[in-house]
Amino acid sequence: MKNYTITVNGQVYVVQVEEGITAAAQGAPVVTIPAAPVFQQAAAPAFQPAAPAPVTPAPAVAPAPAAAPAPAAAPAGAAGSITVESPMPGKILSVEKKVGDSVEAGQTIMILEAMKMENEIVAPEAGTIASINVSVNQSVEAGEVLATLN
Template identity: 50%
Template sequence: MKSYTITVNGNVYDVTVEEKGGVTPAAAPAPQAAPVMAQAPQAAPAPAAKSTGAGSVQVKAGAAGKVFKIEAGVGQTVKRGDAVVIIEAMKMEIPVVAPEDGTVASIDVAVGDAVEAGHVLATMN
């Protein structure tokens, strides 16, 4: 995975690109007359939000985006379908809801964090 920051019409987006298949550079034959060029240094990828594993039920992102708002707090009782986190993707606000009734055990992201589909955002008991 490689992370990039791009700007389109003045709007800044953080994107992560997954490399799949293809030929790895080590397996490809080296060109005979190709000069060796130094690569520009890349920014270190943002640290992944750590999952504390406090709860037995995981609340996962359904889509990639940025955490826009955190709706529930640790210790808060939520019902199935209640919004726990709001993700912004493609200029839409997408609620990530509790999969079942319970109590929020941990919030594993912060506002502004970039998340991938399937990323654990919170846990519940």
């Protein structure tokens, strides 16, 4: 009798094979018993440091054109030249500023709720609020103009 270890679909089996077939063995049922798993540890790959990335000089950047002088304050309700758009769909929870208020870059104009999170909608640059195009509890879509600045 010989013992063999066989792996089938990741399952390890130990089988005993009897040489020659006798009349008694021909009708005997075949039984396989799973062996304890045999784990083979793979050799760790050798460390190979990455080659340094080639350094390329940054391209020259042209100076920004001078900003045009700010126009006179627009009448209430008129659209300004700077738009503040919704970054995602959601619902307006509160409007912190009103038409005519001065804002600095990064100052909160309104709060937008999206996916149960409150997101501050801020002024992209300093200016005066020219229009507020939404109201509290209004649903908005991504890219919709929420307000404009001068």
